[in-house]
Amino acid sequence: MLRQLPLLLLVLLALPALAVIETYQFSDPTLEKRYRSLSEELRCPKCQNQNIADSNAPISQDLRKLLYEQLEVGASDDEIRQYMVARYGEFVRYRPSFSGVTVMLWMAPVVLLLLGLVIAVMTMRGRQQTPDGRDVLSEKEQLQLKAMIDKAESDK
């Protein structure tokens, strides 16, 4: 057991490798923060379900380099997004802009939530409208029931 201990420790020390290999030195820590958030928001055109921060496809490396360069020359977040969209289309944004095409995408959660609320309220109201003590039989029903039981008894 003791002989295996160093090996065990090594296994425990092994950390998951991060996908992003290259590192950039930023002149300003705020730029680094913007780099992080933008690279997570921009989608890799080649690998579809990864952002450029996660992907090590060549195109993502290029886009990260570009992002770094643009941040360093002082481009605003919006300018960078526009630059990317002009080349790769709206597809590159994981947070698409609000437009005629994306209106359904943005509004769907709100509309569905409202719809759910309406259904919930209607269902609850419907329940309240049923008279209390419905399981208690009316006088007429009592009589009917008694007649049934009597009949069953006499048929025995």
Added chain:
Amino acid sequence: MPARLKLFLPLILFIVLALFLVRGLSLDPKELPSALIDKPFPEFSLPALGRADTLDKATVGGEVALFNVWATWCVSCRVEHPYLTELAKQGVAIYGINYKDDDAAALGWLTELGDPYIASIADREGTLGLDLGVYGAPETYLVDASGLVRYRHVGVVNERVWTTILRPIYNQLKSGEVN
């Protein structure tokens, strides 16, 4: 009656959902429309592969042409190469964009396999590729005489792609050029 209609609600929901899903089956999520459709081909000034001169929008194009993004590291490019040669023989104007490649390797490829390109733009750093929105080779852009990008095909150009997709647009642009 409304109570009975309610019974059909799950079925109706199912049918609507099924219709969307069936539609989704025939969609290829990898097929991205180019952001440059009907927009001018980006400006560039890059060396010509294996030549001393520099190419830009004034020296390249001016006619209906294909711009084919290729590289020696791209396996599918090797697959489409013979068909491009065939098209060039038929008189289709094809320009190459040698994307992020080594010049010597690219020239070797052209001597070995034949050169279907009127000229190849040596895009060593991939700057033109970036402006075009290239995300992998091979890609082929159909550009009209006035320099507008009319179609982008991602992947290998073969006979099926040419006859069903590219040729109709190409012919249409060609006939527009004559008028």
